[in-house]
Amino acid sequence: MNGSRESVTERIHHRLARLYGTPRSGRLCRRLELLAGRYREDLPTLAGEPCWDQRTSVLIAYGDIVRSDGEPPLETLHRFLDERVGEAIRHLHLLPFFPSSSDEGFSVIDFRRVDPALGEWRQVESLARRWPLLVDLVLNHASSQSEWFHHFCAGVAPYRDYFITVDPEQWDLSQVVRPRSSPLLTPATTPWGVRQVWTTFSADQVDLNFANPDVLFEFLDILLLYILHGARIIRLDAIAYLWKRSGTPCIHLPETHQVVKLLRDVVDWLAPGTLILTETNVPHAENVSYFGKGDEAHLIYQFSLPPLLLHALLRGDASHLIHWLEHLEAPPPGCSYLNFTASHDGIGVRPLEGLLPEEELEWLVEQIHRRGGLVSHYQAPDGSLRPYELNISWFEAMGDGSTPANGEQIARHLCAQTLMLSLQGVPALWFHLLTATPNDREAVERTGQARSINRHRWDLVHLEELLEHHEATRSVFDGLLQRLRIRAAEPLFSPEVPQRIERIDSRIVALVREREGERLLVLANLSGERLEAALPDSLGGRWRDLLQPECRTEDEAAVPLAPWQVRWLREDADAGGRCPPPR
Known part of the structure; x- marks a missing residue:
């Protein structure tokens, strides 16, 4: 073995020893x-290529988010993206496309098959050739309808040891932290009687x-299978809850971090260039712990961004957002944030803990209700119910809850996404952000699930009509694709370029991206007022607006x-002319 391989395999050996004991680690290494x-010769390697640059972006979508009669949904999605989106997006987060029994794909029945209702592996691979995939590794749980669980209930080896069983008389569950208020334990009938399984x-x-x-090795095999089929980013779903021990919160346990580091070591060894993304919808300090010392996740979600940005836009005051951005630590080398405003889930509010006063959170919840949204809760360790996430379409949240979509709602929506695209990190956009989708209350009534409000499925013909003739849909779709293309052409938007915050006005987020003497100034007005951003002397000079090429500033104090409005001002010694006053 060469030196680099010796290093990574040695780390793997140590991690297996920490997880399962030294006596078993040698045998487990041989098993690995x-x-x-089985996979080494066929796995892709991107060693030596940069992990990301300014062109890197992610579109989040279900396999059937666009439907057309008589066509497999994966083919419909491919055709729509090919014709309408093209290379404006670099990666596609194809949400769970496996057979499942609930939770919109996240209760997986078979981890190795494509749901026939969506298509086949060949269609997944076809998408991956155009837009390298971000794929979910749903490793915390499996469906109660899965073959694994059926074999568990029948006492068949090895599956009889695949699931966590708990004797409530022997386990101390008093400190358990979880994001649901449903029963923690569920009875299951087995050859040994009724057992309480962890849910x-x-x-x-x-x-x-x-x-x-054996469970770890099942998922190592599944991980490599996904990479073989075109996954370039692996999302570890609900990873924080993976390992359980009596008398602990059963979240963020050291063993969980070891598993994440082990998965990173495996991809660095066998498929270098493949990235690990952790999904941990928790307070910020807990979230960033999954970077480890640069040896854990390559990417983590910026979970505090969506609720802070939402609060700032609805208040017209960015004070809390600016304070958080000022103190946001840079990721370790080789790591990055995944920035987003909305996803297939709701807008988590646990990441606001310590960042937003309680009365402001209560106000935000009230605003979501006014706009037709819903609020989901979790059970805190003291038994109380606390807000967990806000369930609403982001576009609907940008309105006032009483009038039809208008220019102000469109402007506020574009402002949110443009600021997100400006921040250091990799941007990810939920499909419905592009299409300005309203709340889907019918889906909530049909499914009984609050998250369905933001998981609309489009009929292709209807969506095409809206993109041609509906002002909000067309303006938002075209506006965001334009911004993505402009961003992809500007090297200062690379995740490797640091950012710093300038204090100008509580209503304005001002940040500078700077590298090797080149500067990009982002100014975002998060209020409904016409403002002038008074620039400090350090930002004097000539600037060219990337979003308005005809608009240039020359030594203007404001x-x-x-x-x-958001402005992307690129320092330009040759710039000339003046910007018109805001309309």
């Missing part, structure tokens, strides 16, 4: 070598037992900003 042998999220999602190395 056998698994690697963090629902009775249909039964938690897997990673204290059993830059005009229309309501909810």
Whole structure:
């Protein structure tokens, strides 16, 4: 073995020893070598290529988010993206496309098959060739309808040890932290009588037992299978809850971090260039712990951004957002944030803990209700119910809750996404952000799930009509694709370029991206007022607006900003002319 491989395999050996004990680690390493042998020759390697640059972006979508009669949804999605989006997006987060029994794909029945209702592996691979995939590794739990769980209930080896069973008389569950208020334990009939299985999220999602190395090796095989089929980013769903021990919160346990580091070591060894993304919808300090020392996740979600940005836009005051951005630590080398405003889930509010006063959170919840949204809750360790996430279409949240979509709502929506695109990190856009989709209350009534409000499925013909003739849909779609293309052409938007915050006005987010003497100034007016951004002397000079090429500033002490306007000002020694006053 060469030196680099010796280093990574040595780390893997140590991690397996920490998880399962030194006496078993040697045998487990040999088992991993056998698994690697099955895939090594066919796995892609991107060693030596940069992990990301300014062109890197992610579109989040379900496989059937666009439907057309008589066509497999994966083919419809491919055709729509090919014709309408093209290379404006670099990666596609194809949400769970496996057979499942609930939770919109996250209660997986079979981890190795494509849901026939969506298509086949060949269609997944076709998408991956155009837009390298971000794929979910749903490793905390499996469906109660899965073959694994059926075999568990029948007492069939090895599956009889695949799931966590708990004797409530023997386990101390008093400190358990979880994001649901449903029962933690669910009875299951087995040859040994009724057993209580652990169900963090629902009775249909039964938690897997990673204290059993057989479970780990199942998922190592599944991980490599996904990479073989075109995954370039692996999202570790609900990873924070993976490992359980009596008398602990059963969240963020050291063993969980070891598993994440082990998965990173495996991809660095066998598929260098493949990235690990952790999904941990928790307070900021807990969230960033998954960077480790640069040896854990390559990417983590910027979970505090969506609720802080939402609060700032609805208040017309960015004070709390600016304070957080000022103190946001840079990621370790080789790591980055995944920035987003909305996703297939709701807008988490646990990441606001310590960042937003309680009375402001109560105000934000009230605003969401006014706009037709819903609020989901979790059970705190003291038994109380606390807000967990806000369920609403982001576009609907940008309105006032009483009038039809208008220019102000469109401007506020574009402001939010443009500021997100400006921040250091990799941007990710939920499909419905592009299409200015309203709340889908019918879906909530049909499914009984609050998250369905933001998971609309489009009929292709209807969506095409809206893109041609509906002002909000067309303006938002075209405006965001234009911004993505401009961003992709500007090297200062690379995740490797640092950012710093300038204090100008509580209503204006001002940040500078700077590298090797080149500067980009972002000014975002998060209010409905016409403002002038008074620039400090350090930002004097000539600037060219990337979003308005005809608009240039020359040694101006104040830059005009229309309501909810964002300006991308590139320092340009040759710039000339003046910007018109905001309209």
